[in-house]
Amino acid sequence: MDTIYILWLRQMKKYRRSGLRMVLSIVQPLVYFLALGYGFNSIFEKAGRGSYVQFIVPGVIAQTILFTSIFWGANILFDKQFGFLKETLVAPVSRTSVMLGGALGGATIGVIQGVALFIIALIFGFHPYSWPALGITVLAMTMLSLAMVSFSSAVGAIVDDMPSFMAVTNFLVIPLFFLSGSMYPLDNIPGVMKVIATLNPLSYAVDAMRTTLINQSHFGLPIDFAVMTGTMVVLFIFSIYQFKKIEA
Amino acid sequence: MENIISVEGVTKKFKEVTAVNNISFTVRAGEIFGFLGPNGAGKSTTIKMLTTLLAPTEGKLLLNGHDVVKEQNTARKTFGIVFQDPSLDGDLTAYENLQLHAVLYKLDKKTIAPRSEELLKLVELWDRKDSLVKTFSGGMKRRLEIARGLLHHPTVLFLDEPTLGLDAQTRNLLWNYITALNEKEGMTIFFTTHYLAEAEAVADRIAIIDHGNIVALGTSEELKKLTGTDNLEKAYLELTGKDVRDESLSSSASKKEITRRVAHNR
Numbered sequence A: 001m002d003t004i005y006i007l008w009l010r011q012m013k014k015y016r017r018s019g020l021r022m023v024l025s026i027v028q029p030l031v032y033f034l035a036l037g038y039g040f041n042s043i044f045e046k047a048g049r050g051s052y053v054q055f056i057v058p059g060v061i062a063q064t065i066l067f068t069s070i071f072w073g074a075n076i077l078f079d080k081q082f083g084f085l086k087e088t089l090v091a092p093v094s095r096t097s098v099m100l101g102g103a104l105g106g107a108t109i110g111v112i113q114g115v116a117l118f119i120i121a122l123i124f125g126f127h128p129y130s131w132p133a134l135g136i137t138v139l140a141m142t143m144l145s146l147a148m149v150s151f152s153s154a155v156g157a158i159v160d161d162m163p164s165f166m167a168v169t170n171f172l173v174i175p176l177f178f179l180s181g182s183m184y185p186l187d188n189i190p191g192v193m194k195v196i197a198t199l200n201p202l203s204y205a206v207d208a209m210r211t212t213l214i215n216q217s218h219f220g221l222p223i224d225f226a227v228m229t230g231t232m233v234v235l236f237i238f239s240i241y242q243f244k245k246i247e248a
Numbered sequence B: 001m002e003n004i005i006s007v008e009g010v011t012k013k014f015k016e017v018t019a020v021n022n023i024s025f026t027v028r029a030g031e032i033f034g035f036l037g038p039n040g041a042g043k044s045t046t047i048k049m050l051t052t053l054l055a056p057t058e059g060k061l062l063l064n065g066h067d068v069v070k071e072q073n074t075a076r077k078t079f080g081i082v083f084q085d086p087s088l089d090g091d092l093t094a095y096e097n098l099q100l101h102a103v104l105y106k107l108d109k110k111t112i113a114p115r116s117e118e119l120l121k122l123v124e125l126w127d128r129k130d131s132l133v134k135t136f137s138g139g140m141k142r143r144l145e146i147a148r149g150l151l152h153h154p155t156v157l158f159l160d161e162p163t164l165g166l167d168a169q170t171r172n173l174l175w176n177y178i179t180a181l182n183e184k185e186g187m188t189i190f191f192t193t194h195y196l197a198e199a200e201a202v203a204d205r206i207a208i209i210d211h212g213n214i215v216a217l218g219t220s221e222e223l224k225k226l227t228g229t230d231n232l233e234k235a236y237l238e239l240t241g242k243d244v245r246d247e248s249l250s251s252s253a254s255k256k257e258i259t260r261r262v263a264h265n266r
Ligand SMILES: Nc1ncnc2c1ncn2[C@@H]1O[C@H](COP(=O)(O)OP(=O)(O)OP(=O)(O)O)[C@@H](O)[C@H]1O
Pocket: A248, B014, B017, B018, B019, B037, B038, B039, B040, B041, B042, B043, B044, B045, B046, B084, B247
């Protein structure tokens, strides 16, 4: 427990000290929110789908979390390159707690970014349909973040250089994001895209957030959380397995 | 426990490269043991196997009587290590690096502060304890790593080129402290270095490894006698050859050649 806590705390300190990076990572989703949200708003409304600014908020929150979390594993690579990883690998602690401490740190940062974006959206006029439901939104954010951080940590544990890490994550992040229903409703899209979106775990996180934030649901909350839990557990176990295999 | 380290028929292969080739030796409790050899000889690989970072391809390694592969966690509690390459977190302060280490090694909470203070003062970093480690010079980082390795009172301390990049004053200070610890607490020291004078001055026994094979083991007197030389540097060059290492040489071929050369020179 102490081990997990101290490794989590380490990530929090590093995050706090990262200064400008902390702020910059929220700029990209913010641009999506403002440009697309207001850009497509009138078309969306003419099509009788309501406000696009409202619609896109859960999508950009998911995007922030996805982008922060899927690149989290770069920190494992830095720890390999700057050598700190060895300190944890020879310590009398389990690899599971080493992985967990870092992953919880990454997930916390993911959720902080997601909540920050939510607050900015509020300032720009977003209004959630129910305040109590926000608790469930945050739960969905946490699960999404943990799943992506676990996956990314596993990649960081497997590869030994940054180009390979970037190749894997960049290969995945764009399709995951654009084929998830984060930017458009899933009900009237072509069949192939629908199949892909249904297979994409991110769709369920977006759906859970959209349900709890603006009361629009595609799969329904029980299915959303079932898929998210499954994805999280599988990626989590995969990551622990990869951590146990690290040698120096 | 007479032998605190015991290495039995250990081989480590990285694909085609045989980094360590069927070596066996023991280190007695309380000994200062020097592990010398040219670049790429297999020193760090041996230390990594002893400290559970690498699994041996073949053979058995015991630390304090515990198999480092089968009883990894028990073995990990007994040693401290200063790696050849840096292993600090530069985004944390010196004190935070020690604190983290103390928690990983489950040090009693009450002892963390006094023990950290004692060690930071010893390596003369107490006044910099709240600076981020990335602002430290190479020598300061090295000193901090050594303080950290000692924090949890290990029974065996592995030092992989601990004095690399340190000035003569600091090297002196460090060895004084380490030998004092060895005498006072009976801590076993297993170290590598490229400074032969250092090894001669502090090591009770020295093993020389070349191309993954241990080519000689004994006190520095014994090594000098073996090679018929009058100082350790000459003995070392006799045993390992004077050429700059070509690491692609196959290790078995080179072993024969070295044995021949030693025999020839004797
Ligand atoms: N992870 C690895 N993958 C492949 N080969 C490796 C790996 N680590 C070490 N080697 C090889 O094993 C051999 C021994 O390396 P090692 O680091 O143990 O040498 P060393 O004696 O510590 O040398 P130095 O004095 O330069 O530190 C070298 O030929 C090296 O290239």
